[in-house]
Amino acid sequence: MSYLNWKLKNFSGKSWLWAGHISELAETGDYQCVEMANERALIIRGEDCVVRAFHNVCRHRGSRVLDSAEGMCKSVISCPFHGWSYNLDGSLRGAAKASTFPALDREKWGLKPLEMEIWHGFVFVRFKPGLQPSVANLLDRFDEEISRYLHVDLLQTAPIECTSPENINWKSIRDVDNEGYHVPRAHPSLNDLYGNKYYDEPFVNGVSRSYAPFNEGSGRLWSVRHYKKMIDKFTSPYNELPRAWLYIGIFPNFVLGFYPDSVIFYQEIPFSVKETVIRGATYKRAEENRTMRLARYLSERIDATAMAEDRQLSIMWYEAMKSCAYEGVMLSDLEYGVRTHHDALREILPVMSQEIEPPRGMVAESNN
Ligand code: FES
Ligand SMILES: [Fe+2]
Structure with a gap:
């Protein structure tokens, strides 16, 4: 290793x-x-x-x-x-x-x-005494907002699922997920659902927030239109849930998503430099009725489409760095999720600041 x-x-x-x-x-x-x-x-x-x-x-x-x-x-x-x-x-x-x-x-x-x-x-x-504080401390600045999604009832589980190993470095997957600048071009369904007001916040103390309030109007795509229609049919107390998707990122590799119909998580697990498994699960509301189940089905469908699109972007981003024409990146202010994630990575792995990869076997020395 x-x-x-x-x-x-x-x-x-x-x-x-x-x-x-x-x-x-x-x-x-x-x-x-x-x-x-x-x-x-x-x-x-x-x-x-x-x-x-x-x-x-x-x-x-x-x-x-x-x-x-x-x-x-x-x-x-x-x-x-x-x-x-x-x-x-x-x-x-x-x-x-x-x-x-x-x-x-x-x-x-x-x-x-x-x-x-x-x-x-x-x-x-x-597994080991952490660099991070307790989860409650880590997330306390979002507690009130998260409570708006969680106060109504307990959740029930759906099984945790893992993808088969992807031939991608885990950071390439995270780099794609850490910014929403690509949403309008690469994710038609997400853009239709929340593209107008979506924004990401940088990682601060190892935690980031992205907020995606739904666009006004009914939606252009079938899945988005019907998803919003189902959310509109939620009855009390579920009709008080925010009409927005909220993502909370925890450094280095973990995202929680809060939706009106469900709570999700996903996490990239590196197996090697070139192999990553993504584990994730969807949690449904304990009192889920037919309308809510349909809404969850539709949000899972929208998410599945976006995940497939992100997978392709991650492959292209990972292969980009192998080209002799690749000269590093030019980041927009809308990509500070990527920048701040790499700032945090460079703090624990100073070798990542070097322009040229150290020779094999010399990484430990370069990292001091
Ligand atoms: S009984 Fe567990 S390893 Fe022997
Ligand atoms: Fe994406």
Whole structure:
């Protein structure tokens, strides 16, 4: 692994990782597993109803103790390798053939706890003490605005989905997503929905905001026209939800989207310099009726179109840097999302300020 990738993975471990919604952990024994940059987390509701997070690493020889993305453990977590078992609070219940080991303290040899925070019902974990403050602190300047989307009810989950690996560096995907200057030209449906007043704000203290109030009028495209029609039919209290999409970006690779019909997230996970997986999920309203379901279907359709368009832009942006004619960029004031994201990247990776790529094996020295 290059030093650059190591440092990025090291940083990723210190930043918050989205681990789901509390509605996915409603019953005793319900669990979620997430992973990033070689680290694995297990979040589980105990018999005392407390939700806890652990490293998904057996204390015997390090196997995952749970191997599914989600599920329910009746009363015991049993490691699939040699059968060590753990209570739902993470303490060791027992080792298989215990007499062949020295006496094992149940707490000391329990699953290693992990830092976890539940914010507006959304569960975050991180693997190492972070560079960032708590999620609540990080997002507190948006709390009032986000509450306008979340106060009406609890959300229900849709499964977290991952794309198959894209042959793109993760930053190329993020660079495209970090600015809305391309919306009028590249995203006809988004432009029809909110192109007139959409704007991005720069990353400040690791968080950015983009606000997309809907255009006046009914909409030119079929999906936009019908989406707005469905939103117009929302009844109380959902008709008070903002007629706007709000995006909150969390450095380095994470976006939350708040819509009248749903809440979404997406996150780029780098597998290597050239490979990225995008994970994401849509959360629907718990009291979703037919009209709201149709609205969510239409917003997902609009989003899917925009994602396919962004994917193509990311491929073209990634290949641009390989051309001998490429001389760097000229950024508009409407692209300060890109600029401020790179400012933050340069802070943790000074080597990125160099005009010429250092020779292989010299990245660590160049980064000092
Ligand atoms: S690695 Fe889990 S029981 Fe051996
Ligand atoms: Fe885009």
